[in-house]
Amino acid sequence: MSGVGGGSAAADPIIDGKKLLADPVSADGSKITKAEMKDDRNIRLYVYSAAMGATYPVDVQRPADASVPRPTLYLLNGAGGGQDDASWVKKTNIVNGFLGDKNVNVVQPIGGKWSYYQDWDNDDPVLGRNKWTTFFSQELPPLIDGALGTNGVNAIAGISTSGTTVLTLAEAKPDLYKSVAAYSGCAQMADPQGQEFMRLTVETWGGGKLENMYGPSDSPEWAEHDPVINAEKLRGMNLYISSGSGLPGQWDTLNGPYTLPGGYGLANQIVVGGIIEAGTNFCSHNLANKLNSLGIPATYDFPPTGTHSWGYWNDEFIKSWPVLAQGLGI
Template sequence: MSRGFLAATTALAVTVGADGVAVAAPDPVAPKQPSAEDGSHISGIRKVSDRVLDVGVYSAAMATRTRLTVLRAAHPDRPAPTLYLLNGANGGSDGNWLEGTDLVKFFRDKQVNVVIPFGGAGSYFTDWRADDPVLGRQRWSTLLTRELPPIIDAAFGGSGANAVAGISMAGTSVFQLAMDSPGLYRAIGSYSGCVRTSNPMGQAIVQAVVAQEHGNAVNMWGPPSDPAWAANDPYLHVNRLRGTTIYVSTGTGLLGSHDSVDGAHGNGVLLMYQVLFGAPLESVTNMCTHQLQDRLRELKVPATFDFRATGTHSWGYWQDDLHRSWPRFEAALTSSGAEQTSAN
C-alpha cells in the first residue's frame, strides 16, 4: 500500500465537474485524487465541513461510482491510520454513522482517518458470484480490501494501519473481510451482528436481509447447499483471525437508556421502531454473539466481548459501542506488528 501523504491545511476550493459531481480544484496542499492499477480512482472530493469530506470513488470491480464520507485526522499533515465504519443492511440510506452518532465530535482530537462507505444495501459487503437483477454487481470485498485502502492511504496520508467496524449486517461482514484479506485490518469491531451464516438459522437470517432489499442470496453464495456458504462463515474459520484485535458487542433486547423519547432524539417513529423491531432483533444478535463467544473460547482465539444488560438494535447503543471499543482499536492501530501479535 502507498504510504505517500500530503497536507490539507487549507480549505478545499470546490468546483463542479461535467458530470455534476463536486470535485476539488487543483490545490498543492489538497488531498490527492490517485488511481489504482486497475483503474479505480477518486472521482471527486467535496468539502462538507472543516474535517468532513464527501468523496466519490470509481470501482473498477463494480464498474460504478460509490460514495464515501471521510473524516480527516486531527493533524492531516501527519501520517494517520484508517478506521473504516460500515453501515447496516440499508447501506446508510436510512440512518448511518454520520447521522446516528457523535462521530465528528468524538474523533475531533484523534489522529485517525475515518472512512464511511455508502451503498451495498443487502450485500453483506462481499463479492457476489453473479450480478443480481435488482442489486446489480456486488464486489464489495474487492473494493474494501484491494481497491480502496491504497487509494485512501495515498490521498489522505494513511500510515498503512487499518481497522474496520460495522453494525448489524456489517457486524458479519467485518469478519468476512478480515478473512478475505489477512493482515489488512489490525482490529475489527462487530456491533449487534450475527456472525454465523451457514447453519439453518444463519442462512435464514442472511436470506431475509438480502430479500429485504429485493435481492436474491443465490446470486451471492448459491443455493443453501452450496459450499460457498460454509466458506464464507466466520464462525467456522475465525481461527484465521488469530492475532487480530477482535471486539464484539450486543444488547439483550430489553429496553435501556436510549429507548426513550430523549434517546430517540424526540423522534416518536424512531422510538416505536426501536421498541417493536429493534428489541427482538437485538435478542437474536445476543444469542448469535454468545455462540460466537463459545466458538472463540473453544479455539482459544482472544477477543473482547461486551454483553450489555439492556439495549435494542439502534444507534444510541452503537455509539456507545464505538466509544468503548476505540481504545482497543487505537492500541492496535498504533502498535508495531510484534506488539500486536503479543497483545493477542
C-alpha cells in the first residue's frame, strides 16, 4: 500500500496503492463504488445498496495485523445512524483506542437514522426507503468479506435503538453472527412499551411515521420481528445483554467526559436519559427471563446505576469484549 502510510497495514494484502484489489458484487447487484484510504488502518467504503437505491458510507478499521484473514465486528451506532455526533468514534475511545491492537475488522455503517435498521414495508415521506435488514444480512457481508479478505466470522454490537437492531438482525439470519452484544436496547417491538420507544425515535425525533415500518400496532408483523417473541432464534450465539438502572452514576457529573455540556445537559442526561434507561432495563430483564425460560445462556450486566449515555456504553463494550472475542475466535 504505497503512499498511504506506515504501520502494520503497509503490507495489507487487500490494497494496491489506494485501491482495493477485489471488486465484489452482492447477489442483488449491491457493490462498493469507491474506497478512500483515510490512513494506514482506516478505510471509508461507499456502498451502493440495490435494495434502497442509494449509496452509504461504511467506515472500516483494519486489524492490527492484517497479513492473514481476520474476523469482522459490525459496530452499530444509535438512533442517529452515525450521521450525527452521537457515534462510537466521536463519543468513546473504543474504536481507535481499545480495539486498536485487536486483530479484527471493525465495520461501522453510516446512515439509516431513525429507522431502527429494519426493512420497512413502505417508503416514508421523511425517512425515505429503509431496507436495512436486507443491507446488513444480504448486501453488505459478502462485500466486506470479498473486499477485505476476511475469514467470514462475524459478531455484532449496538447501543440504544441498535441494541434492538442487533437482536433482530441476528434472528433474521441466525448463521451470520457468532456473538451479539446489545447495550441499553429495548428488545420488545410488539407490545405497547416497546412500540412507545419506537414511536419516540421514529416520530418524535425522526419525523417519520411508525406505521410505515410494519403497519398498525396490531399488525402481526410486529410480533414476527419482536426479539423477545423470537428469542429461540438466538440459541447457539454468544450473547451479552446490558442496561443500567436509570439512576445517576459515575458518568453523570457536571461537564464530565461523557456528560452533555452545562447544567442543562446534565439535567437532560439524568432526567431523560434516566427514564429511557429505566425503560430499556425493563425490556432487557424481560429478554433475560425469556432466554432463561428457553435454557439459552447469555451474559448479563444490570448495574445498580447508569443513564442512557456514552460513558456507560464505553464501559459495557469493554466488559462485553470477552463474549464478542469468543465468537470471533480471537
